[in-house]
Amino acid sequence: MSRITEVFLKKSNNVLNVYCTAGYPELNSTLTVMQALQNHGADLIELGMPYSDPLADGPIIQESSSIALQNGMTIQVLFEQLKDCRNTINVPIILMGYMNPILQYGFEAFCQKAVEVGVDGLILPDLPEYEFETMYGAMIKKYGLDFIFLITPETSETRIKKLDALSSGFLYAVSSSATTGNDKNFAEVEKYLQNLQQMHLKNPIMVGFGIKDHATFTAACKYSNGAIIGSAYIKALSSSVDIETGTKNFLQNIIK
Structure with a gap:
């Protein structure tokens, strides 16, 4: 059983990723941020x-990505940073990214190294369903990663x-067809989530895009x-002098 699955067995609702x-x-900062998230209530780290x-x-996450690249972050550097992370990080770790740099690294080498450093799952928005089924899914499964x-x-x-049948860990329900960081009217999202709930899907449902405070977190978790x-936390980090304090204050306002 994966660490991600264990989270949902222990806590079936109000799971915070x-x-x-x-x-960035x-x-x-990577491990410092991860430790602060674990310390103050994150159930999963993406x-x-x-x-x-x-x-x-x-734009907020794009800017953080641009800064991280300027800082010198690469997949190789990230794996080096994560190699001892399981000495202190117990919550599941999900890597979110795009296929181009992973293919440059080597897809199987990437999966193998991800598992070696303690990663539990992958979110790759530009990996098509067909290519997952015919090329990459078997390799992801070989290394025991959730997708x-x-x-x-x-x-x-x-x-x-x-997609529910192909996924493991959870299914990522985007609140609307837009990019991250946009405000949402969760009254409009509610019917969508109710419909998903009534489908009795295999995987737990996690809602993303537009969640930024206690009210939107509660609304998203209702169904x-x-x-x-994501974006709201990155924004909070950008205006915080201290990662630990900034993370604590931000998460306390979410899960109060």
Whole structure:
């Protein structure tokens, strides 16, 4: 059983997954940020691998990726930073990124190294379903990594069920067909989440995009197992002098 699955067995709702960009705000901030997230209530850590053309990300995460790249963050550097992370980090770690730099690194080598350093799952928004089924899924499974697909309000029921069958860990329900960081009217999102709940899918549902405070976190969790926060946390980090204090204050306002 994966660490991700264990989280949902222990805590079936209000699960909090927080996204942070590796190498932000400083190159060597990665583990400090991860430790602070674990210390103050994050159930899952989604670690973004910075990329120059992050198609699913809004301006805040794009800027953090740009800064991280300028700082010198690469996949190789990230793996070096994570090699001893399991000495102190107990929560599941999910790597979120894009195929181009992973293919340059070597897909199987990437999966193997990810497992070696303690990674539990992958979110790769630009890996198509067909290529997952025919090329990469078997390799991901070989190394015991969970793989999380994204769905949107426009995804058909047939496709949702297919992506649910292919996913493990959880299913990432994007609150709308937009980039990260945009405000959402969660009254409009509610029906979408209710429909997902009524489908009795295999995987837990985590809601992402537009969750930024206690009110939106609570609304997102009403008809799901939990929520994913990214842009709002990156923004909080950018205005914090101290990572530990900034993370504590931010998460206390989410899960109060």
